[in-house]
Amino acid sequence: MEHQVLDVEQRGEVEWVTLERPDTGNALNGLLVAALVSYFEELRQREEIRVVVLRATGKHFCVGLDMAAGAFSATERSPHSIWSVQREIARIYLAMRKCPQPIISLVQGAACGGGFSLALASDVRIAAEDARMNAAYIKIGLTGCDMGSSYFLPRLVGASVASELLMTGRFIHAPRALAVGLVSEVVARDGLEAAAQLLVGDMLLTAPMGLRLTKEALNFSVDAPSLDAAMAMEDRHQSLLALTEDAGEAALSFFEKRLPQYRNR
Structure with missing residues (x-):
């Protein structure tokens, strides 16, 4: 059933993952949630995939939870039933952070709630x-802190802007998102894929293990209790990678003025 709501196209070492519910603004229903959970949890074991590009068809990236979807409109509105749905959706974001591949999101139109x-x-x-x-x-009578927003947003834009957005539900539009560092680049809608291709190309010029451990280090360092703790992890990673064949190949290719041929060893 996944192909109906999520398209996965492999291009060499990169997978382009596309939300495919354009008629609903790519809203998260039961099938799409299950497909995203399955994809990102399995991705952790797939070292042959080095980078993931996440995008969507249609006018909007993802307008959030599909309130009309049967899986999320249970007749029994008990704390347990709602908590079960909540935890199932949360698995998407946990899996995205745990997979070692960098994920590049291409956002057009609205990205609301779970889509945000x-x-x-x-x-x-x-x-x-x-x-x-x-x-x-x-905006629907809940707290603004949901699906990791209270964790991600302050770390990306700082406490003041995060508090403003979470406490009001205000939209942040592309120009301001770029100004506060929430996005890396703003391009024309028809330029999204080309912009991603340039970034993917640069990522693929890095050693596979080096790229994976960079994401790991960033994940841990954002919560590191001290500079000493962050640098201790960096030292271990660098000492490990310095002994790999790929590190030697990177140095050799630099001096020989050619592209490196990595073997992930």
Whole structure:
């Protein structure tokens, strides 16, 4: 059933993952949640894939939870039933951070609620000129802190902007998102794929293990208790990688003025 809501196209060492519910603004229903959970949890074991590009068809990136979807409109509205749905959706974002591959999100139109969190949980965000994002949860009588927003957003834009967005549900549009560092680049909608290709190309010029451990180091360092702790991890990673065949190949290719031929060894 996954092909109906999620398209996965492999291009060499890169997978382009596309949300395929354009008629609903790519809203998260039960099938799409299950497909995303399955994809990102399995991705952790697939070293042959080095980079993932996450995008969507249609006008919007993802407008959030599909409130009309049967899986999320249970007749029994008990704490347990709602908690079960909540935890199932949360698995998407946890899996995105745990997989070693960098994830590049291409955001066009609206990215709301859970769709906003898909972008936040990615490693790099590239926005179309018409992109707008918000933590929509507070607009429906809930807290603005959901699906990792209270964790990701302050670390990306600082406490003041994060508090403003989470406490109001205001949209942040592409120009301001770029100004506050929420996205890396703003391009025309039809330039999203080309912008991603340039970034992917640079990532693929790095040693495979070096790229994976860079994501790992960033994940741990954002919560590191001290500079000493962060640098201790960096020292271990560098000492390990310095002894790999790929590190020797990187140095040799630099002096020989050619592209490196990595073997992931």
